[in-house]
Amino acid sequence: MKRSNTILGILNILAFLISIPIVFMGAKAVSKAGSTSGGCLSMLMKPILIFGIFIMVVSLLGVMGACCRNSSILWAYLVVLLVLLISYALFFVISIMIVWNGNADKTNSSGDYQLSGFSSMMQNRVKDKENWNKIIHCLKEACGSLAKKDKISMNDFTKQKEDWDPLVLGCCMPSTECGFPYESPTIWKKNNTTSAASLKPDCKAWENDVNVMCFHCEKCKAGVLKSVEKTFLKTRFVQALLLAFLLIVYNVGCCALRNNKNKPDYGSINKQ
Numbered sequence: 001m002k003r004s005n006t007i008l009g010i011l012n013i014l015a016f017l018i019s020i021p022i023v024f025m026g027a028k029a030v031s032k033a034g035s036t037s038g039g040c041l042s043m044l045m046k047p048i049l050i051f052g053i054f055i056m057v058v059s060l061l062g063v064m065g066a067c068c069r070n071s072s073i074l075w076a077y078l079v080v081l082l083v084l085l086i087s088y089a090l091f092f093v094i095s096i097m098i099v100w101n102g103n104a105d106k107t108n109s110s111g112d113y114q115l116s117g118f119s120s121m122m123q124n125r126v127k128d129k130e131n132w133n134k135i136i137h138c139l140k141e142a143c144g145s146l147a148k149k150d151k152i153s154m155n156d157f158t159k160q161k162e163d164w165d166p167l168v169l170g171c172c173m174p175s176t177e178c179g180f181p182y183e184s185p186t187i188w189k190k191n192n193t194t195s196a197a198s199l200k201p202d203c204k205a206w207e208n209d210v211n212v213m214c215f216h217c218e219k220c221k222a223g224v225l226k227s228v229e230k231t232f233l234k235t236r237f238v239q240a241l242l243l244a245f246l247l248i249v250y251n252v253g254c255c256a257l258r259n260n261k262n263k264p265d266y267g268s269i270n271k272q
Contacts, residue, residue: 004255005066011249012062015055022052058084062249066256074257081253085246092239098122099232106226110176112202113166113222122228126221135224136215143172143213147186154182161185166230170223171214178203186210 027049058080065074098121106117115123126132146168152160161169173188174180177200180188187208202217214220 004252004259005069008249008252008256009063009066011252012059012066015245015249016059016063019052019056019059022048023056054084062253065253069256069260071257071260074253074260078250078253078257081246081250085243085250088246089243092243095232096236099229106222106229108177112175112177112219113170113226115218115222115225118222118225118229122225123221126224132221139167139171139213139215139220139224140211142168143186144210146172147184147210152185157182157185166223166226168223170226171217171220174206174214175200175202175217175219178206180206186213 025048058077061073061077061080064070065077098119106113108114115126126135142165146164172186174190178188180190180203183189188206190206190208202214202219205216206214
């Protein structure tokens, strides 16, 4: 039957079209390595770029195998697709294990994010100085945008901050327990007292400087991890759908290969 080949061709054309914007966005972000946030964007987008290129190549193999009904190409396509499927499934499962840390409390008694609520593997990513210095480039950009909202009143600030990204809440303002008086979202009057709260590392690390802020605070690192967790949980449904899509494509590919093997040899029939 030619139906499975037709379906396989359509699915792979769809996959190829989906891969185009993925490759374009990944290449564009990686090419900005020299910009303010380029280091961080490059670090985040390189895996996406590689994944997009991989999908593009695999889908082209699938289209060729389906249209030409070539068993050799289909064999190569299915082997590569199986590697992609297994790799993606492992990535998905391991990501859940790393990001999801059960019912661990991500905030302390003051409502600030705390590192102890995240898995040890996630903590190691932000504790590594080289990785953290790359991430700081993105933090400067995020806090720079927040600094433009310096006319917000304390009441409006309290209402709006619930909708802000955990990265902003963790890195662009001091810990709640410091008790610094509010002036603007990124400017807080640092007390020159020797109270127990003000002597805590996160309180001492805070500076009213868009290049410093709370970038060296523990709660900032926890805020970054919370932002990663939030993004992952938002996209896990889409990731599961993609995994299901790859499984369907693989099964259709197996059917197409089987049909190619079982197609009649019209040359030998005519000789008879």
